[in-house]
Structure formats: C-alpha cells, structure tokens
Amino acid sequence: MLYQPWPWYIAGPLIALVMSVLILMGKRFGMSSNLETFCTIGGAGKFTDYFKVDIKSKRWNLLVVLGSVIGGFLGANVLSPNPGVQISEKTVTKLNELGFESAGTAYLPTELFSLEALTKPSVLILLLVAGFLVGFGTRYAGGCTSGHAISGLSNLQRPSLIAVIGFFIGGLIMVHLLFPLIFGS
Template sequence: MLYEPWPWYVSGPLIALIMAILILMGKRFGMSSNLETFCSIGGAGKFVDYFKVDTKPKRWSLLVVLGAVIGGFFAAHLLSLNEAVNISQETVENLQALGFESAGSAYLPTELFTVEALAQPKVWTILLVAGFLVGFGARYAGGCTSGHAISGLSNLQRPSLIAVIGFFIGGLFMVHVLFPIIF
C-alpha cells in the first residue's frame, strides 16, 4: 500500500482529522501564509509594512512546510517505484504535441524544470510571470488554494467557496485557452 497512491477513504479522513484538530486549536492552515511568515522572519518588515507582524503565533505552521519537504523527499526517494506518471494517454499525447516530451514520465516537465531549461529566456519569462501571478493571486484572494479549499471550506467560509470556484475556473481557462497559446 505504501508504494501506491493512497485512496480517498484513507487520505480524506486523515486530512479531515488534521483540520478538525486545527479548528479546535483555533489555527488556520495554508501554504501561502507560511511564505508570509518566512518573509517576516527574514526581515521583510524593514522594507514593507505588511510584513511587520508578530510571527510567534504563526511559527508552528512552518513545521508544515518542513514536513511537506521531508515527506516529499521521503516519498520520491524511498517509496517511488520510478514508474510512469499515471495520467491518461490522451493527456500525454496532447502535452507531447505541445513540446513536453517528458509528459507521462516526470511529475515536473523537464522542459521547464532542469538546469538546461533555465538557459532559455522563454523559460525564465514563463516561470517569473507564473510566480508573480500565483503570488499576486494568493495575496488578492486572501490565501492560496490549500488554505481556501482545505481550511476555508472546512470552516464553511463563503469567501473560500468563492475563491475555490474562481481557482477552478481560472485553472480551466489556463489549461484550455492560455496553455496552448503559450506553448
């Protein structure tokens, strides 16, 4: 079971249990708020007033980032059987037609995420613009997809429902309209 993706009836209740514990403790969950905490700890408050916040109550959430990094490394290097990525053959063919030859064999497209790829100005432009848009969107929406979809919806927050619907529509627009134009 460890070498396969966990089914929804195992991972779903585990996520629900963690969220119940966080709600009972009065904590919020979201990865973008961790970036805010990192920036505040790193001294960004000297330059931008937004980052002049007390980080002590938020430091617990940095363990989530550490756990995600360690868990990802553990899963990739100890639990991975180096099999092909389990996506449909039609998706693989569509991505390969757009120039992503690594589709179906790598979780991150090697055409964008290798040292060789970073020698291309187009790759730098795509990654910088995408990073800016993700950061702007997370700030504008008051949180990221994990914060709104997991934490916000668990707390039955209407703004999170609206944000998640917006994320979904934006994702569909990106994949079906912008992605083919860019690549």
C-alpha cells in the first residue's frame, strides 16, 4: 500500500482530520508563512518591522516544512517502485516537442534545474522572474495555494475560494498559452 498513490477516499479524510485538529488548535496551515519565519530567523527584522515576529509561536509550522522535505525525499527515493514520473504519454510527447527531453523521467525538468542549466543566462533570468512572480503573487493573495486551498477553504473563507479559482485560471493560462510561447521554437 505504501508503494502506490493513496486513493482520494483515504487521503481526503486524512487531510480533513489534520485540518480539523489545526482549526481546533487555532492554527492555520500554509507553506508561504514559513518564508516570513525564515526571513525573521535570517535577521530581516533589523531592516523592517514586518519581520519582527515571534518565532516560537511558528515552530510547529517549521516542523511541517521539515516533514514535507523528509516525506518528499522518502516518497521519491524510497517509496517509488518505478523510476521516473508517471504522466500521460501525450504530455510527455508535448513536453519533448518543447525541448524537455527529461519529461517523464525527472520530477523537475533537468533542462531548467540541473547545475548545467543554471549556467545559461536565459534559464537564470526565467527562474528569477518566475520566483519573483510567485513570491509577489503569494504575498498579494495573502497566502499560497496550499494555504488557501486547504486551510482557507476548510475555514469557509470566501477570499480563499476566490484565490483558488484564480490559481486554477492562472494555471490554465500558463500551461495552454504562456508555456508554449516561452518554450516553443
């Protein structure tokens, strides 16, 4: 059972259980809030009051990040019986046409995330712009996809519903319009 993806009827209730416990404890789940904590730990509070926060109250969420990193590593390297990423052949073919030969074999495209790729100025610029847009979007939306989609919707927050709808629309625009423009020949 550990070597297969869990079906929605097991994973969904487990997520609901975790969210119920967090709500009862008065906590909110989200990964982007950890960036604020990391900046505080790094001394950003010396430069702006925004980063003067109580780190002790956020330790539990830092453990979530650590668990995510360890869980991701174990999932990819220990619990995955087949090497590579299981995506549709149509998607692999389309990505290969766009120059991503690592499609279906790597979790992150080596054409963008290998050490060799990072020596190309175009890749560095693309990753910097993408990182800026993700950071700006997260701050502007008041949270990340996991925070809004899991925690915000669990709390029945209307802004989270609007944000999640926006995430999906943005994802569709990126995949179907911008991605081919950026990487097409």
